[in-house]
Amino acid sequence: MTVKGADVDMVLNVLGGKGLYQHVQLLLMQLCSFSSDFQLLAMIFIGRIIPHKCSAPPNGTDITIPGVELSSSNYTVEYGQCNINIKYNSTANTSINTEHSLPCIYGMTYTDRKDASIVSQFDLVCERGALGDLPQTLLILGQAIGALVLPFFSDRYGRKPTNIISYVCVIGIGVGTAFSNSYITFAILRLLMGIVQQGMVLSLTTFSMEVYSTQYRRYVAVITTVVAGVSFVSMTPFGYFLRMESWRTQQLAFCSVSLYIVIEVIFLDESLRWLVANGKYDKALKNVKKAAKWNKVDVNVVVDKFNEMIEKQTPATSEAKDGHLLLNEGETKPVEKIEKYSLLDILKRRKLALNTVILWYLWCTASLSYFGLYFTSSSLVGDIYLNYFLNALMEFPSGIIFFLLVDRVGRKKTLAIFFAVCGIGMIIATIIKVTSDSYAASICVTIFSMVGKIGAGGAFGACFFYTPEIFPTNLRNVGLGSTSVAARVGGMLGPFSRLLAQHISWGPAAIFGGCCLLATILIIFLPETTGKELPQTMADVKLLYKKIPERLDSRNQGWTDKYK
Known part of the structure; x- marks a missing residue:
């Protein structure tokens, strides 16, 4: 018998559910998003168009024309x-x-120095203009590759080592990018950056969802949104105050935030849920004792609850030797083999396969809608630093709305609301842009574009929050990685909306609106995960389709009927 998510929640609830230890661990992991975000969005500044x-x-020689x-x-x-x-x-x-x-x-x-941007550095203009956008497309392609490959390592070897190794690679590739002496080298490094950047993002997301007990998971979304918003906004002064420097200097400045890795290596612990799911009870017990001290909870009570959780699988303590658990009397018993899964195991199970396919569509639509809105909107023109700042600010309202909705109306309704807002915002902004070019119309386009961005940002955040709740622990990162691949497909298709609009002005709005409408319908077939523990095993996934108990015991802050 395998330890269930409910059992892990029991230990976390005894620790206080959302105590100091959990807050610190979440923040330690979340702060590494500065490094991944800076590299992801660096092209906005180092690849800006120079007049x-x-x-x-x-x-002073004269121009010559052959034969003239x-x-x-x-x-x-x-x-x-x-x-x-x-x-x-x-x-x-x-x-x-x-x-x-x-x-x-x-x-x-x-009009600026030759090395102000990679566009001017490598003359990526006119007939070579498409090459200026190619590095970002390659980075998105790299994200798809990374999302498909790297989650295996996170589920097999742990969240922390995968994150740190990816972190080191991000630093190395980021610094190497600053010294690229050719366009081809730069483009290849951007592809590699996308691969390792996903190793950071996916392990970060999965780790964050596993920190708190069930009823406090919405705090993860809020903290994630705030950290992401601060990360995006903080790029503005980097870009603005270094705008007179070379793109190489700017790239090195963006890499400087990665020095944070030293703090993460020293203070970050492995995910308790991953340790328990993979039978590493000795390390799990060590972290539990540490958490009890940080949260000022009686260590003995916590250890007793931890042992109770383990005893549901075996009457052994947490120590093991030569593949055997040491029993209380000194006897030994073979350690139960922990099951390992792959993406194929997801598709073999009907309900989980259906969930996964729908999630693929939702992620692709969220990405397509976001980039489609960005490329088809004409409202955000002018200073690139102000435009970027306004876009970054939209992370905050989407996070606040998510926090207010996710537990009150549930995961599914929250997803549907954000997709609806995103689609409606894009359709209205596009219609106004096509039908009128007055000053009043441009203000309305700006307003509805911002509404659409809030919806797109909220849809992305809700997908990141909801997806890990669908998959069992040893498939959580693999499942999240597969959905991230779908998002990259949407991200690569999004820019083509501008080309479509040149031939069929109503085309992008019709496609995005239809995709978002279909997304809201497909959400109906997904299970509601509000108030339910993260599934530890394949069997736990079936429990997601069952109704949760209505009675909440304030003493243990858990669903008491579930624990009986």
Whole structure:
């Protein structure tokens, strides 16, 4: 018999449910999101578009056109962004003006220093303009690869080691990116950054969901949203005050926040749920005793509850030797083998497979909607630092709304509300943008775009919060990783909405609105997880479809009927 999520919750409740130890552990893990977020969004600043135009001939020489005789008195030149436009009088008939266009054969001139951005550094403009967005697309592709591969290591070897190893790789690749001497090197490093960045994000998300007992999990979403919002907003002064420096200096500055890894290595403990689910009872007991001291709870009471939890699986204590548990009388008994699962095990089980497919769609839609709104909205124009700051601020209202709704109306209704808000906001903003270009209309577009961003941000946050509650412990990171892959597919499709809008103006709104509407319908088929323990085993997943007890015992802060 395997230890259940309810049993782990019993220990966490005795520890106080949400005591100092849990708060500190969650914050220690959450703060590493600064490093992942900074690298994820660095392209906004190091890849910004620098105003440019074609360069004039060097050393004051004249422009030459093959087969045409030009003199300083019979032609004029206009240096455009991507072409050199020449107007000249034909030598055969001076009354006829002829126009000729040349590419930027003498290079580019930028209004800022050459190394202010990778765009200017590697001349990613005009016919090479698509290459300027490619590194970010490669990073999203890398995230998909990382989300597919790295969760295995988190579920097999632990949340902490996976996070720290990914963290070290993020630092190394981030610093290496700053010294890229070619565009190809830069692009490859961005792909690798996406892979290891997902190792951090997924282990962080799973760890965070496992810190608290069931009834306090919504606090995870609030703390996650606040930390993410502060992380996004804090990039603004980095970008603004270093805007006159080279992109290499900015990239190194973004890497500086990764020095936090030293604190994480020293003070962060492994997830208690993972330790218990994988039979590492000695380490789990050590962390439980530490938590009891931090939370000022009677250690003996906590240890007794911990032993009670373990005894439901075996009458042994937590110590083991040579593959055997040491019994109280000194006898030994073989340690029960802990089951290991893969993504294939998810798809073999009908209910879990259905949940997973729906979650894939929800994640893809949330990502597609977010990036689609970003690329189709014309309301956020002007200073890139102000625009970025406004977008980052939208993380806070979505987090507040989530906190107020998630336990009151439930996970499923919260998801549906955010998807509906996102879809409606995008549709209305797009309709107004297409039908009117007045000043009043632009204000309305801005308002509804912000509403849509709140919905998109809330949908993402709700998906991150809800998804780990669906999968059992030894499949939690694998399941979350598979849904993250679906999100990357949506993220890569989102930018194409701008191209679609050029041919069918109502196309993006119809697609995004329809996708969000379908998402709200599919949510009906998912189980409600409000007030239920995180499933430890495959069997626990079936319990998600059963109604929870209505009586809440304030003495143990748990669902008492569940523990009887």
